[in-house]
Amino acid sequence: MTNRPKETKKAARQRRPAFDREQGVEVAQALFHARGYDAVGIAELTQAMGIVPPSLYAAYGSKLALFERTLHSYAATYALPLEQVLTVPGSPSEVLTNLFVTAARHYTRDPERRGCMVTEAMRADDPQAAAIASSVAAKGSDAIRAYIAEHASPGDADRITDYVLVTLRGLSSYACLGHPQEKLVECAKVAGRALDAEFASPQPVSGASLGNEPA
Known part of the structure; x- marks a missing residue:
């Protein structure tokens, strides 16, 4: 049996740890949430992840594919807890007002990641990125x-x-603009008061329904 030469300490120090793709998604998500798809480039992403561009393409395929993964990760982990909010007992106006208030607090809880990442991504200049965001938003709006x-x-x-x-x-837009949580919560309560009248008496329908919006 041939003995392998012992690894030198220098070689051990030089070996890079394996790249964690899921951790890379988290890093990219933070950047995309804070600055938007259009403003974040490959150089910034790879620097934040500690890798080179070929490694990013090998791991995720493209910036757009990485962005899509970050949106799905956000929707699964950080998005507004719609199912929980909409199943709380109460009248429809109370439940939806609570949804507004919860959103106001949720969108301002992290000073570095304000607003809803999916909602804001729908305004991306890149049409493919905006389309992906709209698709992810559909589940919440539905x-x-x-x-x-x-x-x-x-x-x-x-x-x-x-x-x-x-x-x-x-609420998401104003959170991104830096408005304080207290102000948005009060706005949410005011917006909720209109729902009492909406659910109390039917009114004629006018205009077409809006498209998907994320929660």
């Missing part, structure tokens, strides 16, 4: 639409859904 459809008349459901989605997007 859950909100389904909840409202259970509690509102067919003629009112689309209008109320549009109102809820617009309000959530506005």
